Amino acid sequence: MSLISKALYTRPRIEEALSVLDKKRLTLPIINLRIMLEGFDEAPVVLRELPAGSWSSPIADVVMLAKLAICLKPKRVLEVGSFRGYTAKNLAEHTPPETRILAFDRDPRHGSAYQGLAIAAKIDRRVDDISAKAFANDPRGHYDFIFLDADHTYESVKRDTEILLPLLSADGAFVWHDYANWGRFSRKNGVPEALHELAERIPIAAIGGSWLAMHRPAWSTPAGSAALTAASQSAYDVLPGEDVWSTDHLR
Secondary structure (H helix, E strand, O other), X not given: OOHHHHHHHOOHHHHHHHHHXXXXXXXXXXXXXXXXXXXXXXXXXXXXXXXXXXXXXXXXXXXXXXXXXXXXOOOEEEEEOOOOOHHHHHHHHOOOOOOEEEEEEOOOOOOOOOOOOHHHHHEEEEEOOOOOHHHOOOOOOOEEEEEEOOOOOHHHHHHHHHHHHHHEEEEEEEEEEOOOOOOOOOOOOOHHHHHHHHOOOOOOEEEOOOOEEEEOHHHHOHHHHHHHHXXXXXXXXXXXXXXXXXXXXXX
């Protein structure tokens, strides 16, 4: 770690101010899920409690994940980096009754948010470090939905993604958290850099209005590529047919 990285590691506010100057860090195409997923706007999300404590996900990301779960209806979900378990609980509450969720974390205490609740019947816990050995018994293409929110360093994101990608089904979705402009100088967050490199091989897009990025194998097909392009917010400033009105006042 460089002297600059060490100096900023415990000074997040200074790093945040520096990050504002770095406006070209996030380069993935941005997609509007309102265009891509049928029924996205109509999908109701119920939040009975808000994630609490340090490292809690922003509410916009919590809602976006719930909307994805409702629209995609995955049957087999893998969450890597489960921590307190609020995300696993959220996914369990917004997926079909038959959905099974594997919550994976190295800390044996993970999952306190749902333990003892009826919804816990949908969630299996696994305690281990992320490695090929830890997933050796999981069949290739087994999971319809994979959510990676573990160690955010560039090296870890790259390694963990390579381990987990083969477990994704052909019609599934792989979602990363913290595709966001923080932690570059302290090297706490290498998600953007890891995904930009990976995007040279597979289609990846940032989900507008969130810190989430997503890959779907189906986007590699002609039809999937066309759908991805159509949902790009660079192509649509507003929804087709939507009226735009302007004002001189800041909003």
